[in-house]
Amino acid sequence: MQRELVHTSIMSSKDHPTADWIFSDVKKEIPKISFGTVYRNLGQLVEKGLIRIIQLDGIAHYDGNVAPHNHFICNECNSIYDFELDNEDFISQVEVKNHHHVSGYQLMLTGTCNKCNIN
Amino acid sequence: MQRELVHTSIMSSKDHPTADWIFSDVKKEIPKISFGTVYRNLGQLVEKGLIRIIQLDGIAHYDGNVAPHNHFICNECNSIYDFELDNEDFISQVEVKNHHHVSGYQLMLTGTCNKCNIN
DNA sequence: TATTAAATAGGAATGATTCCTATTTATATA
């Protein structure tokens, strides 16, 4: 089943690949795979909660890490780094101050990563 | 100049309108305006820092509020609310722990807004 | 094995956005 190949492709790439990249990658194993199949399986994997989708400048990236975490995008090398926070008090802040009920969030920082940042 | 009309259209809409919405809105004043003009002017306004762009499910929304603030998206009515935080210690957390240099960020919470949330 | 359901390839269709070009409008300069 191609769905598993799509899944392992995402998991093995420690990056946050696009549908296009995944397509090319899986194609190495199954040359006849089609774009439709990749997208359909990506959708199903997202629905099952096995992967996450990250919209970046209007194009979708996929993330095999479904544990709660955040993303840092380097403006120079365009790498996407994961990071975790010690406390996420902004959730309770918003619930208390604005009386919304928060069920999810996405935090994305941008800047220069430690590799590009030549101090 | 149409650029100003595009700008005031965004400012007057207290929402976070899409290019499509802005196009329709400005069209009321200038029926001959084209999509190309709207997009070109939106791009220039973003470049000048007069508006901000928010990517949401792969389509661009525009925000006339350029002061630092965050967004809450209601899953039920799809409204986008602005909110501010008292402290944003996640920036220093990431700079200290991951040694990246942070120059900007985007925080987006999702959930049920106080209007949809019938307690 | 026969029957039914799910998955697939391939390509067409869609929709947001960008690009291109001839024309119009604004700006600067003599």
Add this chain to the structure above:
DNA sequence: TATATAAATAGGAATCATTCCTATTTAATA
């Protein structure tokens, strides 16, 4: 003011990621 130059525009074609459609293949089940 008249003229040259630059910026802005309309309109539509082109692009690109994504979705949709359909005939065919594969898997699951009785």
